[in-house]
Every structure is written in structure tokens, then in C-alpha cells.
Amino acid sequence: MMEGIREFRENLSNQPTETINVTEEQLLPYKQLFMKVAGNAVRGGFVVDDSNRQIVSALFLYFLGLPGPLDFRKGLWLEGPVGTGKSTLMIVFAAFMQYLERGFKVYICSDVTNEYSLTGNLDLYLSNRYGIIKGPAEMCFDELGREPVPAGYYGNKMNVLQHILHIRYNYWRTQGVRTFVTTNMDAERVGQFYGLYIRDRRKEMFNVVPLLGASRR
Numbered sequence: 426m427m428e429g430i431r432e433f434r435e436n437l438s439n440q441p442t443e444t445i446n447v448t449e450e451q452l453l454p455y456k457q458l459f460m461k462v463a464g465n466a467v468r469g470g471f472v473v474d475d476s477n478r479q480i481v482s483a484l485f486l487y488f489l490g491l492p493g494p495l496d497f498r499k500g501l502w503l504e505g506p507v508g509t510g511k512s513t514l515m516i517v518f519a520a521f522m523q524y525l526e527r528g529f530k531v532y533i534c535s536d537v538t539n540e541y542s543l544t545g546n547l548d549l550y551l552s553n554r555y556g557i558i559k560g561p562a563e564m565c566f567d568e569l570g571r572e573p574v575p576a577g578y579y580g581n582k583m584n585v586l587q588h589i590l591h592i593r594y595n596y597w598r599t600q601g602v603r604t605f606v607t608t609n610m611d612a613e614r615v616g617q618f619y620g621l622y623i624r625d626r627r628k629e630m631f632n633v634v635p636l637l638g639a640s641r642r
Contacts, residue, residue: 447491455485455489456485458521458524459485459521460473462517462520462521462524463517463520463521465520466516466517466519466520466521467513467516467517471513471517477510477514480514480634480636481514483495483634484501484514484518487501487632488518488521488522488527495632495634496632498601498603499597499603499630499631499632500597500603500604500605500606500630500631500632501515501565501603501605501606501631501632501634502605502606502608502627502631502632502633502634503515503605503606503607503608503634503636504607504608504609504610504611504633504634504635504636505609505635505636505637506609506637507609509636509637510636511607511608511636512531512567512568512607514636515531515565515567515605515607516531519531519565529562529563529564529565529605530562530564530565531564531565531567532550532564532565532566532567533567533568534566534567534568534569534570534571534572534586535568535571535572535573537550537566537572537585537586537589538572538573538574538576538585538586539576541576541578541583541585542576542577542578543578544578545578545579545581547585547588547589550564550589550593551589551592551593551596560600561593561596561600561602562602563602563603563604563605564604564605565604565605565606565607566586566589566604566605566606566607567607568607568608568609569586569606569607569608569610570608570609570610570614570615570618571609572585572586574586574618584618584619586619587618587619587620587623590604590606590619590623591622591623594626594630597630604630604631606631612624612627615627
């Protein structure tokens with residue numbers, strides 16, 4: 426299966442985006458792999474049902490770089506109430522993309538700020554000079570808005586995620602490096618926590634995807 430998927434992906438990469446036309450038969454190996462990976466990625470398994478089928482389908486096309494409702498040149502901003510499956514979706518697709526050798530990592534925002542408080546170092550989330558690719562990498566920041574603000578390192582106080590999003594906006598503009606975010610915050614609270622600069626660039630830099638409905642927990 427993996428060899429067929431790899432060949433299919435190489436063929437797609439040679440086509441202009443606007444001319445890509447993929448059949449259900451061609452997508453079937455991807456869908457089978459996705460469901461297998463998703464089932465193992467989260468505790469209790471992963472279920473696609475009427476409440477999440479539309480967003481799962483949209484993200485599936487987005488991460489494969491195929492035409493769909495989301496602009497795959499932008500990042501993702503998943504927002505909505507607690508329990509609507511935002512974190513789960515990103516964990517599942519991170520695992521799926523690792524199988525396709527285009528993986529990204531999911532970092533909990535509270536852990537990121539705690540790391541800054543302990544080390545004062547944010548290189549991993551920014552220039553990534555010491556990472557495998559030696560440059561800015563795609564990644565997801567999970568539970569934005571639940572981290573301590575500001576965080577301190579030897580008396581230096583910083584709104585860590587505000588700083589990271591500000592810098593990564595420039596990486597996106599100049600290098601096309603995407604950022605993925607999950608949050609319970611609406612636009613107004615984003616402005617309150619991270620400033621008007623971040624709020625105003627939210628729709629420019631991201632596909633803003635609301636996840637509503639009943640809790641899936």
C-alpha cells in the first residue's frame with residue numbers, strides 16, 4: 426500500500442494545482458490508511474460520524490494538498506467550545522502525515538510556555554536551527570489561550586505565544602511555513618490575550634474553522 430501511495434503522491438506533485446483531478450478509486454488507499462492510523466492515534470479510537478464527517482473530509486483534502494473548501498497555502502485555526510474534537514483532529518492528522526513522510530508535531534501551549542520559563546529558549550518553535558530540517562517547521566499549537574500569560578525567565582516576562590505567532594507570521598509570508606492552532610477563544614478574546622496584530626492576521630494566515638456542537642467527550 427505505501428509504495429502505491431508514494432507513487433500517487435509523486436504524480437500529484439507534478440501536476441499544476443488547478444488541474445488536479447483525483448478519483449475516489451485513487452483516494453481509497455489514503456482513506457484506508459487514514460482510518461487505520463486514526464484508530465491507533467487516540468485512546469478509545471477515532472470515529473467519523475455525521476457531526477464531524479464534513480470537517481474530516483475537508484482536512485483530509487487539505488493535508489493531501491488537493492482542491493477542497495480549505496486553502497492549503499494557509500495554516501489552520503480550529504476554534505470552538507471544549508470537547509468538540511479540535512485537539513483530537515490535529516493529533517490524528519499529525520499521525521497520518523507522519524506515515525506520508527510529511528509529518529508535523531503537536532505542542533501543548535502550556536508546555537511551550539513552561540519550557541520558556543525553564544530554559545528561555547524558543548528556537549524549536551521558531552528558526553529551528555538545531556532541528557532535523559535546520560529551519561522553520563510546520564507544527565501545531567494546541568489549546569491556545571490556556572497557557573500562563575506572561576511567562577517569566579529570570580525576570581524577563583513574555584507573552585510567549587504572542588511572540589511565536591508574530592514571528593511565524595513572517596515565516597509564512599516569506600517561506601510559506603504553515604502553523605496550526607486549536608483554541609477555545611473567539612476573535613475578541615484573541616485580541617485581548619495576544620493583541621490586535623495577531624487578531625487581525627488570524628484570517629490572513631489561517632483557515633479559520635469553527636467546530637461547534639455537542640461535546641464528543
